[in-house]
Amino acid sequence: MPGYPGAVKPLVPPGVYTPQEDTDLLVDALLEEPLPDGADVLDVGTGSGALAIEAARRGTRVTAVDVSWRAVCTAQLNAWMARLHVRILHGNLFTPVRGQSFDLILANPPYVPAPDTGRAPQGAARAWDAGRDGRLVLDRICLEAPALLRPGGVLLVVQSVLSRPGRTVSHLRDAGLKASVTRRRVVPFGPVLRTREDWLRQHGLLSAPDQREELVVVRAELPV
Template sequence: MPGYLGGVKPLVPPGVYTPQEDTALLADALSEEPLPPGADVLDVGTGTGALALEAARRGNRVTAVDVSWRAVWAARVNAWLAGVPVRVRHGNLFAPVRGLRFDLILANPPYVPAPPGSAQPRGTARAWDAGRDGRLVLDRICRESPALLRPGGVLLVVHSALSDPDRTLQRLRASGLKATVTRRCRIAFGPVLRERERWLRERGLLSAAEDKEELVVVRAELPL
């Protein structure tokens, strides 16, 4: 159910993204990812910390990062309430963890295309607005994440088919990673997509018959 992971409803203060179907899809991928004991895991754009908590419950050493101070404090409180250790840092994407290496990186970035002239995203909108092609943050993840992976390390990133999964695969492969789509699901349009539906259809990102959004999880591994 959206908003719940591990049977616990997280604290979600105003302006912080509520865990939804994309979070749950990425959590499913996390649950099946084999990790060495005490693996180092990074959850970038952690929001409430829901995915970081899922990783910490498995005994991993977890670092979570978010650009929003409200999200940072929410993640810290949720980790405390769940009784699991998570190191939560404030900063823009990978900036707070430069020079570190991880066995697994989790990313649920903003990925919804935004019409030209849209206001600079603020508050909760920073969790979904991602420029005209939906790749404002995705391309940075594809470019910067390989340097933070240990050999054999894995990136799991979830995003919408509206933001071009093939481009994600191409960019990750160009960086030397083995990348593939491992999960797909279709969900009803949420409020943001309903508001932008006409524009998305005019751009050809949605066909006239499409009435659901497809989400994908891309898994990319740095070869040993």
């Protein structure tokens, strides 16, 4: 994984999202987030478990969720190799943790705009394809995450500017949270955007000279 203290490169088999710049950016935000002793952390859409493992390194109680059984098994193996305890559950977004509450929720959801195929993303594409506006999962997070936060609890979510972080901030504020963009990073196109570049330009999501993508972290806190 890209460099941060104590990182161990996770095992990532085919079909599981490989940690990239968005993971790195969210880890940076995680490492700077003050957490109470024994905090309860939720990593939703955990993939390889990279974020969950970094949270567990801080001595927190971590629950990780993924809709992919392959990702669940991968995260379990990576936590075991790191000798850290992470509770890893299979399920769709927040469904497995209904009725529970957390001090911190981490989310690196799919956020890449994708052509409408008339069906939900399949296979590995579930880790990045997010509908024509890139908000297929982001809007659900904005709607459902606030109910799982304890007073003073924080949501950290990473996304692309292509999927309108201003809308994320607005939705979270409407839900009563204090929300803002706290981190930004400009990165070269990854393989998904390179293959989708023409479509993004045709739909006005990229200007002609763009060959880089801006990633942001949105931080939202539930007031005490």
